Amino acid sequence: MAAPDAAASAGVLFLLALLAVAGADTDAGDVAALGNLYSSWNSPAQLTGWSAAGGDPCGAAWTGVTCSGTAVTSIKLSGMELNGTLGYELSSLQALKTMDLSNNFLHDAIPYQLPPNLTYLNLAKNNLSGNLPYSISTIVSLEYLNLSHNSFIQEIGELFGSLNSLSELDISFNNLTGNLPMSMGSLSKVSSLYMQNNQLYGTVDVLSNLSLATLNIANNNFSGMIPQGLSSIPNLIVGGNSFVNMPASPPPTRTPPPKNPRDQPNHPQGPISDPTVPETPIDQDDKKLQTGPLVGIAVGSIAVASCVLFTLVFCLHKTRKRNDDGSNEPKDIVSSLAVNIERASNRETPIPNNSHENAVAATSDLQPNGKMTPERVYGTNGSASAVKKAKAPVTVTSYTVAALQVATNSFCQDTLLGEGSLGRVYKADFPNGKVLAVKKIDSASLSLYEEENFLEVVSNISRLRHPNIVPLTGYCTEHGQRLLVYEYIGNGTLHDILHFSDGMSKKLTWNTRVRIALGAARALEYLHEVCMPPVVHRSFKSSNILLDEEYSPHLSDCGLAALSPNPEREVSAEVVGSFGYSAPEFAMSGTYTTKSDVYSFGVVMLELLTGRKPLDSSRERSEQSLVRWATPQLHDIDLLAKMVDPAMDGLYPAKSLSRFADIIAICVQSEPEFRPPMSEVVQQLVRLMQRASIIRRQSDDLGYSYRGPEGSTGGDVF
Numbered sequence: 001m002a003a004p005d006a007a008a009s010a011g012v013l014f015l016l017a018l019l020a021v022a023g024a025d026t027d028a029g030d031v032a033a034l035g036n037l038y039s040s041w042n043s044p045a046q047l048t049g050w051s052a053a054g055g056d057p058c059g060a061a062w063t064g065v066t067c068s069g070t071a072v073t074s075i076k077l078s079g080m081e082l083n084g085t086l087g088y089e090l091s092s093l094q095a096l097k098t099m100d101l102s103n104n105f106l107h108d109a110i111p112y113q114l115p116p117n118l119t120y121l122n123l124a125k126n127n128l129s130g131n132l133p134y135s136i137s138t139i140v141s142l143e144y145l146n147l148s149h150n151s152f153i154q155e156i157g158e159l160f161g162s163l164n165s166l167s168e169l170d171i172s173f174n175n176l177t178g179n180l181p182m183s184m185g186s187l188s189k190v191s192s193l194y195m196q197n198n199q200l201y202g203t204v205d206v207l208s209n210l211s212l213a214t215l216n217i218a219n220n221n222f223s224g225m226i227p228q229g230l231s232s233i234p235n236l237i238v239g240g241n242s243f244v245n246m247p248a249s250p251p252p253t254r255t256p257p258p259k260n261p262r263d264q265p266n267h268p269q270g271p272i273s274d275p276t277v278p279e280t281p282i283d284q285d286d287k288k289l290q291t292g293p294l295v296g297i298a299v300g301s302i303a304v305a306s307c308v309l310f311t312l313v314f315c316l317h318k319t320r321k322r323n324d325d326g327s328n329e330p331k332d333i334v335s336s337l338a339v340n341i342e343r344a345s346n347r348e349t350p351i352p353n354n355s356h357e358n359a360v361a362a363t364s365d366l367q368p369n370g371k372m373t374p375e376r377v378y379g380t381n382g383s384a385s386a387v388k389k390a391k392a393p394v395t396v397t398s399y400t401v402a403a404l405q406v407a408t409n410s411f412c413q414d415t416l417l418g419e420g421s422l423g424r425v426y427k428a429d430f431p432n433g434k435v436l437a438v439k440k441i442d443s444a445s446l447s448l449y450e451e452e453n454f455l456e457v458v459s460n461i462s463r464l465r466h467p468n469i470v471p472l473t474g475y476c477t478e479h480g481q482r483l484l485v486y487e488y489i490g491n492g493t494l495h496d497i498l499h500f501s502d503g504m505s506k507k508l509t510w511n512t513r514v515r516i517a518l519g520a521a522r523a524l525e526y527l528h529e530v531c532m533p534p535v536v537h538r539s540f541k542s543s544n545i546l547l548d549e550e551y552s553p554h555l556s557d558c559g560l561a562a563l564s565p566n567p568e569r570e571v572s573a574e575v576v577g578s579f580g581y582s583a584p585e586f587a588m589s590g591t592y593t594t595k596s597d598v599y600s601f602g603v604v605m606l607e608l609l610t611g612r613k614p615l616d617s618s619r620e621r622s623e624q625s626l627v628r629w630a631t632p633q634l635h636d637i638d639l640l641a642k643m644v645d646p647a648m649d650g651l652y653p654a655k656s657l658s659r660f661a662d663i664i665a666i667c668v669q670s671e672p673e674f675r676p677p678m679s680e681v682v683q684q685l686v687r688l689m690q691r692a693s694i695i696r697r698q699s700d701d702l703g704y705s706y707r708g709p710e711g712s713t714g715g716d717v718f
Contacts, residue, residue: 029092029690058072090113094117104126110132121139121145126149132157137162142163145169148171154178177201196218207229215230223243396472407429411438420439424442437486437489438483441484469526470487470555489546507551516552517685520604524555537561540597541581584670599672601667610643637654
């Protein structure tokens with residue numbers, strides 16, 4: 001019996017070993033997120049154990065990674081000379097509490113989605129740029145936030161309304177501008193606040209009721225009064241601003257200054273006496289002015305005031321006379337002066353009240369100021385009411401017409417990739433091996449205003465940074481041409497793969513289709529809820545979703561609503577091309593909002609589910625409109641199964657299909673107010689994928705094979 005006992009013991013030990021290994025497996029979402037970070041940092045060799053191809057961060061003790069069970073809870077990689085971006089999967093790190101990536105060389109913008117349960121976030125001393133992402137406002141458990149010594153720009157934004165646990169905030173040494181957000185007054189637990197060395201302006205009244213131990217707002221452009229409530233702060237530093245009640249040092253006395261410079265007060269010195277005049281004891285008799293000098297001073301003052309008043313009256317008289325003669329000068333010079341003073345104090349460029357200019361400002365003045373609502377209403381020309389800020393510089397490459405002609409073989413038919421309402425898109429092969437896509441805008445589609453403001457639109461579009469948005473890399477305005485240069489996405493459009501390529505459409509498995517929907521949803525979420533003011537796409541459709549070699553989606557034509565075609569051309573090209581995607585309110589009133597984009601997104605999801613076109617005149621009349629035909633069947637599981645794209649061969653999970661249909665149903669509702677924001681759509685699609693990930697891991701562990709609703713074995717478990 002000894003041999004069987006030994007065998008049994010060995011078997012038990014083997015099972016225990018397997019259980020130990022299984023217990024060390026890191027959550028799949030965490031592994032994917034860390035792998036994405038590693039790739040985004042160009043696979044640095046100093047990160048021992050890290051891999052972009054999976055692995056076990058918790059079991060293998062990856063550098064800087066701490067876990068609790070199978071979940072990653074801490075990433076500490078300060079001063080590791082990391083060079084790259086922050087990737088786009090940080091939101092998958094659901095259990096992460098601490099992330100310290102300070103003192104590296106990280107660049108570009110902070111991802112719009114961050115780990116949702118962080119308590120400590122330190123990204124100080126990097127090269128990060130862009131604006132402060134709105135997703136910060138959703139990390140309600142955050143206690144420490146340090147974004148100092150970077151290159152963040154624009155206004156801070158209303159980010160702090162829900163951050164009731166935040167105790168220390170450091171956004172110093174950036175290029176932040178604008179007024180302090182009202183939500184900063186909601187930081188009930190904050191004790192240390194550092195905002196020095198920015199370009200902030202306005203008053204600091206919003207900080208009056210905070211219980212601060214340290215406040216440093218030095219070297220900004222603040223003005224007005226320092227609130228009385230701030231005087232009790234033990235460590236208050238306000239120098240380098242324009243407060244009218246700036247704390248001043250006492251006037252010079254005969255006592256010598258401190259020998260140690262560090263004993264000097266931190267605030268700036270107040271006015272002091274002329275250093276050439278010695279300070280001597282003043283007798284009581286010397287304080288009395290003689291009657292003669294006093295009278296002389298009074299008479300002189302009256303004379304000067306009279307001269308000034310006479311000059312002002314004379315100027316007003318001359319101004320009114322010029323106005324009466326038909327001059328365009330303002331009649332109310334005093335009011336005009338007051339307006340100019342107010343504009344100067346607000347540090348805004350005075351702009352005429354021009355609806356076209358407001359349209360450009362509205363589409364992509366990416367200011368996270370919290371003052372614009374997401375419900376920005378666009379008419380048929382894409383205009384919106386907005387206040388225009390100072391123009392931003394164009395930072396993308398300027399190409400010559402000759403260079404683009406060479407790269408596109410003189411824009412020949414062989415290089416044509418597609419055609420839209422603004423013009424045609426060509427593939428451009430440059431001598432250095434770079435491949436880009438060039439949109440050649442038809443001058444007939446632009447108004448005179450749009451031509452003149454083309455560079456401003458280019459600047460706005462170039463600031464749209466998201467992994468699911470096709471980035472603008474250059475432009476050309478030479479010889480009256482208007483061309484936009486984008487990164488080339490080489491696997492075609494979703495529309496072509498779904499509707500014109502049977503072989504390719506079979507590669508769009510259920511998993512792939514859900515991932516395409518999620519990526520496109522994230523792009524719209526960024527445009528609607530991260531960009532401030534929101535950017536309405538206005539032409540969201542499957543032909544504007546480009547797929548790369550891994551079938552990841554990239555949304556094109558973002559921000560081009562500011563260059564919308566003339567109404568006559570729009571009827572013949574854009575509207576006809578968008579039939580089937582347009583929300584009911586657009587057809588009835590010509591208005592277009594973010595909720596109209598949501599409707600169009602629902603139509604694209606229907607395309608992914610059914611493989612059908614939004615409008616198909618080749619079908620019988622009751623099935624020509626995809627939305628009208630599909631909507632009544634979305635909640636009937638039997639009818640829903642019959643709607644699925646035949647190219648998937650029945651390889652899909654019924655529960656996932658039903659959840660997918662539920663999302664479609666709420667997106668294509670006829671009333672825009674009942675459609676969800678894109679952030680909610682993203683969350684539902686993420687939850688759909690997370691449930692599938694759990695099911696897949698459980699089935700793999702137990703050795704099960706998953707079968708679709710028609711009984712066929714499939715690897716797709718979403």
